[in-house]
Amino acid sequence: MQGILEGLYKYYVNHPEKMPEELHAIADREGRDRAAVDYISGMTDGYAVEKFEEIYIPFAWTVK
Secondary structure, three states: OOOHHHHHHHHHHHOHHHOHHHHHHHHHHHOOHHHHHHHHHHHOOHHHHHHHHHHHOOOHHHOO
16 A cells, blocks of 8 residues: 555645545645645545556456
8 A cells, every 4th residue: 555655645746636625725835745745645545546556557457
């Protein structure tokens, strides 16, 4: 799980526009690091895995 959280953190720090709108003010006021941590800390394990897969695993790789 640590690798997933690190991947999400790096992604959202570099792409703050991909976070929900309410976190944009936090990014502006307190920095992208803080906004990314706040966003990720509110995720369930399942949602974090889902977001990681959306970002890092191409759709063509999914197996059904």
